[in-house]
Amino acid sequence: MENALVLIVEDEPEISDILERYFAREGYRVLAAGDGEIGLAHHQRLRPDIVVLDVNLPKLDGNSVLATIRQRGDTPVIMVTALADDLDKLHGLRAGADDYVVKPFNPAEVVARARAILRRTNAASAPNKVLRIGRLSIDPVAFVATVEQGETRVALPLTRTEFRILEFMGGYPNRAFERGEIVDACLPEGDALDRTVDSHMSKLRKKLDAAGVGGLLNGVRGVGYRLGEPG
Known part of the structure; x- marks a missing residue:
């Protein structure tokens, strides 16, 4: 690109x-x-x-x-x-x-x-393929994100914006994104502020946490956020 x-x-x-x-x-x-x-x-x-x-x-x-x-x-x-x-x-x-x-x-x-x-x-x-990061799977076609829990998969109760953020970041695992990049890619319909991104991230992290994969989404000091397995 x-x-x-x-x-x-x-x-x-x-x-x-x-x-x-x-x-x-x-x-x-x-x-x-x-x-x-x-x-x-x-x-x-x-x-x-x-x-x-x-x-x-x-x-x-x-x-x-x-x-x-x-x-x-x-x-x-x-x-x-x-x-x-x-x-x-x-x-x-x-x-x-x-x-x-x-x-x-x-x-x-x-x-x-x-x-x-x-x-x-x-x-x-591009062909729509399921994105996988650890136990997290993101399916752009089905518009659903699931977490592997033993022999089953549990769907995350995401809003549309939360899914868009997860799908966008999931395409570039372990890359640090600035808040402005997330706004441009995932919230194009409004003049979103940094605190709006922080609010979405906080809610998304809580949902990932509740599913047992909260360690995948992390803040990057002075930059923004990263989605990926801890190194």
Whole structure:
């Protein structure tokens, strides 16, 4: 995923340059276009994994570019605009954008959002397989997590958000996740705060504890959380 090709369609060189640097620093391949027509040509020829698309572009505006991209397929698109109007945002999302950011923005946040979208896209296109961490099993198809207890398996009474968190972290066992990564991947519909993540984690840990596998979910000082068997 870190080798994914990102197409940035942005007519302001300063913004394009800083986005290129941030994406490249995280290991992504990056291509830039300064107007809508060039952006569409790059998209058709190179098939990027995700597009960061400005709304106000010369020659062909971002909404028109998005419409053409959607006619061609389902390439993920993050729209960028200087307008904070909710109606403008709603129009972009209804037209098929996967996410939306308003200038001025934190480029690190744009990279984090792109990473989360790519993870969801890759997970949706990959064969759904049961994730196993110790005695814990996570079945994305059945939408159930179970814990082995002797010769039987006990289902955990998880909320939808708790399951999404467990499934997301279970795909990368023993990796430390920042709270922001968990928000982007598992709570995309709201502006969740760090304490919201902490609350979900606390409830999830209690349920794992009650099933006898509480040691799988742990806080990582100064970072966030890790799901995996103790080393």
